[in-house]
Amino acid sequence: MSAASLRARVRTEMIEEIKATARRRLATDGAGLSLRGVARDMGIVASALYRYFPSRDDLLTALILESYESLGAAATRAAATGNDDRWQWLAVCHAVRDWALTNPAEYGLLYGSPIPGYDAPHDTIAPAATVVLLLSDIAGAAHYAGRLQPAPLATPLPAPVRADLRVLIAQRDSDLPEEVLDRVFLGWTQLFGLITFEIFGRLEGTVTARAEYFEHQMSLIADLIGLPA
Amino acid sequence: MSAASLRARVRTEMIEEIKATARRRLATDGAGLSLRGVARDMGIVASALYRYFPSRDDLLTALILESYESLGAAATRAAATGNDDRWQWLAVCHAVRDWALTNPAEYGLLYGSPIPGYDAPHDTIAPAATVVLLLSDIAGAAHYAGRLQPAPLATPLPAPVRADLRVLIAQRDSDLPEEVLDRVFLGWTQLFGLITFEIFGRLEGTVTARAEYFEHQMSLIADLIGLPA
DNA sequence: TGTACATCAGTGAACGCGCGTTCACTGATGTAC
DNA sequence: TGTACATCAGTGAACGCGCGTTCACTGATGTAC
Numbered sequence: 001m002s003a004a005s006l007r008a009r010v011r012t013e014m015i016e017e018i019k020a021t022a023r024r025r026l027a028t029d030g031a032g033l034s035l036r037g038v039a040r041d042m043g044i045v046a047s048a049l050y051r052y053f054p055s056r057d058d059l060l061t062a063l064i065l066e067s068y069e070s071l072g073a074a075a076t077r078a079a080a081t082g083n084d085d086r087w088q089w090l091a092v093c094h095a096v097r098d099w100a101l102t103n104p105a106e107y108g109l110l111y112g113s114p115i116p117g118y119d120a121p122h123d124t125i126a127p128a129a130t131v132v133l134l135l136s137d138i139a140g141a142a143h144y145a146g147r148l149q150p151a152p153l154a155t156p157l158p159a160p161v162r163a164d165l166r167v168l169i170a171q172r173d174s175d176l177p178e179e180v181l182d183r184v185f186l187g188w189t190q191l192f193g194l195i196t197f198e199i200f201g202r203l204e205g206t207v208t209a210r211a212e213y214f215e216h217q218m219s220l221i222a223d224l225i226g227l228p229a
Numbered sequence: 230m231s232a233a234s235l236r237a238r239v240r241t242e243m244i245e246e247i248k249a250t251a252r253r254r255l256a257t258d259g260a261g262l263s264l265r266g267v268a269r270d271m272g273i274v275a276s277a278l279y280r281y282f283p284s285r286d287d288l289l290t291a292l293i294l295e296s297y298e299s300l301g302a303a304a305t306r307a308a309a310t311g312n313d314d315r316w317q318w319l320a321v322c323h324a325v326r327d328w329a330l331t332n333p334a335e336y337g338l339l340y341g342s343p344i345p346g347y348d349a350p351h352d353t354i355a356p357a358a359t360v361v362l363l364l365s366d367i368a369g370a371a372h373y374a375g376r377l378q379p380a381p382l383a384t385p386l387p388a389p390v391r392a393d394l395r396v397l398i399a400q401r402d403s404d405l406p407e408e409v410l411d412r413v414f415l416g417w418t419q420l421f422g423l424i425t426f427e428i429f430g431r432l433e434g435t436v437t438a439r440a441e442y443f444e445h446q447m448s449l450i451a452d453l454i455g456l457p458a
Numbered sequence: 459t460g461t462a463c464a465t466c467a468g469t470g471a472a473c474g475c476g477c478g479t480t481c482a483c484t485g486a487t488g489t490a491c
Numbered sequence: 492t493g494t495a496c497a498t499c500a501g502t503g504a505a506c507g508c509g510c511g512t513t514c515a516c517t518g519a520t521g522t523a524c
Contacts, residue, residue, distance in 0.1 A: 028345070029345050030342060030343070030344075030345035031260075031342065031345070032261075032345045032346075108342035108343070111425075111429070111431065112341050112342030112429070113259060113260065113337035113341030113342050113429065114259070114337070114429060114430065115259075116257070116258050116259035116260070116261045117261075125433065125434055128431070132435075151380050151381075151382060151453075152380075153380060153449055153452035153453065154452050154458055155445065155448040155449050155451075155452050157445070158438075158441050158444070158445055160438035160441040160442075161436075161438055161441050161442050161445050163438070164435070164436050164437055164438055164442070168435060182445075185435075185436075185446075186419070186446060186449060189419060189422045189423045189426060189446065190415070190418060190419055190422060192422055192425075192426065192431075193418045193419060193421055193422015193423065193425065193426075194418045194422065196340075196421075196422065196425055197418060197421065197422075200340070200341070200342065200343060201343065202340065202357070202421075204354065205354055206361075206393070206397060206414075207390075207393050207414075208393055209387075209389035209390055209392070209393050212387050212389040212390050213389075213390050213393065215387070216384065216386070216387055216390050216411075217414075217415060217418065219384040220382055220384050220415060222384075223382035223383050223384050224380075224382065224453065229383055
């Protein structure tokens with residue numbers, strides 16, 4: 001390893017350490033994360049951070065990107081284990097919940113209130129889609145294999161919704177029926193809705209058996225989508 | 230009106246004006262709401278606010294309580310119009326969404342990430358239940374009238390979840406079947422899950438027909454709960 | 459291998475800002491007689 | 492109705508704090524010859 005690349009490696013490690021420290025800070029400060037606080041924790045002076053990140057917002061952006069990647073990786077790993085459709089679907093749901101419980105502050109960063117004064121750059125939009133893409137892949141595989149038995153509900157797909165879904169399907173060069181993607185989205189909303197309730201304390205004083213309740217709601221949705229037991 | 234009560238009335242009006250100004254501020258500052266900012270907007274000095282609120286946290290608490298009341302009132306009003314079960318359910322859902330779209334910052338205060346350094350006092354827990362109570366009243370009325378036709382799903386209620394639900398039912402001196410409340414909770418999660426997605430921008434780049442999509446998802450859930458069309 | 463120079467990480471002081479909260483004060487309004 | 496006193500809203504200065512960011516600097520590390 002040449003001397004030049006050693007300096008580069010030290011630099012990379014430093015960037016990682018800054019992000020790790022910032023992630024730890026997030027837990028107490030939430031979106032109020034400050035460069036000075038991070039520097040303090042690292043035992044360096046705040047201005048030194050400017051060697052690595054041009055501004056606080058850039059550090060925030062890096063954290064958001066990394067969080068999406070971390071969540072996406074956990075979900076992807078979960079989807080890869082086992083090849084039973086329903087089992088995969090539920091595994092992804094559980095992986096997202098576990099990640100959220102382990103990293104509540106980062107979950108808040110991704111799915112909580114927008115940070116005042118911070119505009120998420122466009123780079124942060126694409127990685128946000130990982131989980132829903134995984135879910136639709138799983139449901140799609142079940143559908144193409146003829147294993148999907150969606151619960152019959154009376155409500156039909158309204159035309160504007162169908163159009164939206166068609167655009168999304170076309171973007172992915174897929175030919176998934178709109179009805180399938182529709183139910184995937186329902187499951188996606190349910191998944192993050194329930195996790196958000198749990199992480200942000202909105203379940204306080206109602207459901208105490210959190211894990212069982214989560215498992216149960218996700219099972220109901222799997223039934224609704226038509227993933228066979 | 231005696232002179233004494235006039236002073237009291239002016240005081241009440243002042244408190245209202247402070248809260249109204251703070252609510253307006255919330256829209257730009259989010260949870261970073263500051264007393265000095267509110268005072269600035271009102272053209273008074275920051276320390277004057279201490280005549281009305283002992284601290285910033287107390288102002289925040291007042292805003293949270295008022296927001297819950299405002300949301301609860303909107304939902305209650307919606308539930309009172311019409312006497313068709315399904316229509317009432319959907320009316321409540323729409324009322325919550327409309328309120329959230331009109332008051333996104335307040336919605337964030339109630340359903341977004343916890344505010345760093347702020348501990349919600351216990352007074353703010355009870356009023357948070359209004360919406361879910363309304364929803365379970367509507368489903369309950371339909372059930373007792375024999376009009377509920379829940380979609381059959383394979384997943385049974387696990388014992389710990391059933392126990393949680395039973396406690397909640399007993400607390401309300403009701404004898405609603407656990408299965409009904411279970412589906413109400415599913416609808417409740419779905420309702421706030423979708424609104425949170427919409428308000429916090431998580432639907433960006435996917436669903437464009439927001440109103441139609443909301444109506445559609447809520448209809449699917451109404452089907453699932455078994456509210457007749 | 460040794461020397462001269464360039465690169466770069468980290469320092470520490472400073473700028474200008476906003477914050478919550480306290481306190482002694484002024485002056486207007488309300489109360490008691 | 493008029494006067495003396497009490498209440499209370501709002502002022503303005505101050506305290507001590509933390510923040511993002513800039514800038515000239517020191518000293519170590521890397522590069523070229």
